[in-house]
Amino acid sequence: MTFYGIILVVHILSAVCSLGAVFANPSIMKKGTTVLKAKQALETAKDVEKYAKIGSITLLISGLVLGILNPSLFSQIWYIIALALYLAVQPIVAYMIPKRAQALYAMLEQQDSDTLPDGYLPVAIQISKLDNIARASVFILIILMTLKPF
Numbered sequence: 001m002t003f004y005g006i007i008l009v010v011h012i013l014s015a016v017c018s019l020g021a022v023f024a025n026p027s028i029m030k031k032g033t034t035v036l037k038a039k040q041a042l043e044t045a046k047d048v049e050k051y052a053k054i055g056s057i058t059l060l061i062s063g064l065v066l067g068i069l070n071p072s073l074f075s076q077i078w079y080i081i082a083l084a085l086y087l088a089v090q091p092i093v094a095y096m097i098p099k100r101a102q103a104l105y106a107m108l109e110q111q112d113s114d115t116l117p118d119g120y121l122p123v124a125i126q127i128s129k130l131d132n133i134a135r136a137s138v139f140i141l142i143i144l145m146t147l148k149p150f
Helices: 003-029 035-069 071-075 077-110 120-147
Strands: none
Touching (some): 003 120, 071 077
16 A cells, blocks of 8 residues: 555544544434433533544545645645635534533532533534534535536
């Protein structure tokens, strides 16, 4: 296998780790119907996020290395759009969603009963909307990288 092939395998495995979490975390978060279950869901999502962060950084680096090894990629519209979309969605998955998840956890820590606090649902809905943006972006990225339409 060539060096390019090895980097490509690393890139694909990184995509599975990082992009997979985008699809897994919304399902995990839906399990939080009580304070205890919501805390467990948030903790599980946080654990999954660790793999996503490592995979995401590796995905970006390996994608850029592939471009350096094959400079013609930088003239491919699909590659440029994929890089731009990837960078555009990073603030959502690396900052906005985790910040709101921390706010949810703080709310749960202050709750005396096992009933979810009143402020929980609006923040959970915000996270859900951000998750939808991230999932749509991932879907587009997968289409761009597999079909290379332009």
